[in-house]
Amino acid sequence: MTKFSFTKSAQDGKARTGVISTPRGDIRTPAFMPVGTAATVKAMMPESVAATGADILLGNTYHLMLRPTAERIDRLGGLHKFMNWDKPILTDSGGFQVMSLSDLRKLTEEGVTFKSHIDGSKHFLSPETSMEIQRLLGSDIVMCFDECPALPADRTRLNDSMQMSMRWAARSREAFGDRPGHALFGIQQGGLEEDLREESAKALVDIGFDGYAVGGLAVGEGQDAMFSCLDFAPDQLPEDKPRYLMGVGKPDDIVGAVKRGIDMMDCVLPSRSGRTGQVFTRRGVVNIKNARHADDPRPLDENCACPACSNYSRAYLHHVFRSQEMISGMLLTWHNLRYFQDIMAGMREAIAAGTFAAWEADFHAGRAQGDIEPL
């Protein structure tokens, strides 16, 4: 069985490019992972997700634990077979839901009891149960169970939370055990505090992981603060392991993160926004629902090779969105995912060529143009 490994092939400034090798295939970095919370990237067929250029996608412990349950997925041959995706899958541990479902859970040192948002039933997640669920799912990259505190938060709260997440990281490592071909990633916490981040990184490295995530960002602090944190946080993590910025972000967040040394990211924005009419393009954001598109025969982005841009007018995309036709979410999600993957491919190429700064300038110049003039 191929071992899990990360090979960096080039670096330009702090930006890195390389390959994460797994038994289920290679992940080209920097990588963007579409989010498939409930064993589906909403509105997309798995083969379509692959066609956008994704090497890996993300699934979720909490959601799959509730429905259809990890045990059922295990009986049916694992998450890859279940959802017809044979490339790598990274699963979040449920840590994010500790924050996003804060009204529906009770947290103790031992773990978190959730009241199901589906039927109100109680479910316990801890480092140990999260590891077991992610094992049953057949996840290739397992995330430690952590607490992701929302920002702003005071230093005492951030410190207490980080310390507990580090204890949970040790328990996660212990419970994960030795599973060749599968990776376990630790998650750095500490809010925006440099010394807490440093302490967290050291604790994680002492435990030892296959990759390291920067957690607890893009949770209310704004881009300037996030970038300030990313000016030091990735540097605190091992240079020879993948660095994963969790939950980020918008196109310019992603570019700024890679520039600061991040190798992997995931975000719901391209898929969620695709379903709600917000489109990301080289020239910025387009709201396809806006009246200005109703008679526009031009494509969203003439330089995009996705099906939405290749075969349909803005007028059509506007019409099917307004009509709430399912193809609207399908086409716009496809476009957004393709655009995100094009950004990643562009960055990988530029880093390899040593031209990242020029690529980045071009990226920002395109956005500065704004969307095409209305007809």
Added chain:
RNA sequence: GCCGCCUUAGCUCAGUUGGUUAGAGCACUGGUUUGUGGAACCAGGGGUCCCCCGUUCAAGCCGGGGAGGCGGUA
């Protein structure tokens, strides 16, 4: 012809005993979304309350007349 019901925002409709600046859903115009509780959410514009007369301090609401619509009936 007669009887009954109806007429309030672009549409479908609420509107208490007559009482502040007449509301909702949809539609319309925009905005937001960051390890998915989300095909979600937020904000805004939009009114000759069918018309006329009357009663009253005060009428979408009460009375009279008219117009239009729907249903029943000969």
